[in-house]
């Protein structure tokens with residue numbers, strides 16, 4: 001596995017509780033990365049020698065602003081290109097947004113702002129507009145990411161969504177809250193993972209508890225108990241208990257392999273994958289982890 005990107009989930013907490021969120025971000029979530037863990041992951045990423053990008057995301061990473069600023073700076077000082085993903089809640093005016101961004105302006109090479117009808121009443125919220133204006137003034141490359149409504153599923157499949165808009169992936173909270181609004185198809189047709197390169201992942205998401213996820217909720221190991229290098233070297237895609245079946249025949253094969261009885265139809269491959277993994281959690285507690293990724297409210 002040649003990792004080029006490590007995405008740090010700085011926190012599971014968020015100002016919002018969006019229906020489409022696949023990490024179940026919410027103000028009630030628990031789990032935030034300490035500076036010591038950030039430094040540990042940066043050291044591990046540097047030891048690999050292949051990682052170019054470190055992303056800070058969440059939840060909403062600017063909720064833990066001083067730690068984020070320190071982490072961003074130390075990542076840049078370690079020679080990584082740095083990305084940041086935020087919902088822009090902090091950008092109350094262009095001038096104030098500049099104050100928030102300025103301490104991170106030179107290290108950040110990619111600012112990704114989330115704005116859509118899940119986050120607010122307008123597709124492009126005033127806060128995200130303010131953050132965009134401030135970022136452009138500071139010379140930070142910035143992009144807005146919008147997720148389409150579930151009813152846009154057909155347009156999403158035919159590539160007809162407006163520029164910058166993506167279709168919903170029905171995993172995490174979206175599987176519970178939005179899937180019923182989308183057209184469904186027979187489960188047997190979901191015979192491949194459409195979004196992640198499970199054979200040779202180029203990036204991993206590391207959460208505050210140290211779990212390294214190939215897709216949110218599918219852990220390859222824990223960087224607090226083994227080195228990232230060992231974790232990458234020991235990854236055998238075909239013998240991983242979840243990635244193996246997914247590679248062999250997608251979520252449909254995952255259900256078949258472990259005798260999980262699916263419903264007749266699902267909204268997409270992620271929906272079947274998510275529901276099957278929920279049913280398998282007690283069997284693979286260290287792989288299908290942590291509770292936060294499965295919406296267990298009392299997680300912590």
Ligand code: SF4
Nearest residue numbers: 193195215269270273
């Ligand atoms: S099919 Fe499963 S592994 Fe693939 S992107 Fe969807 S949820 Fe992740």
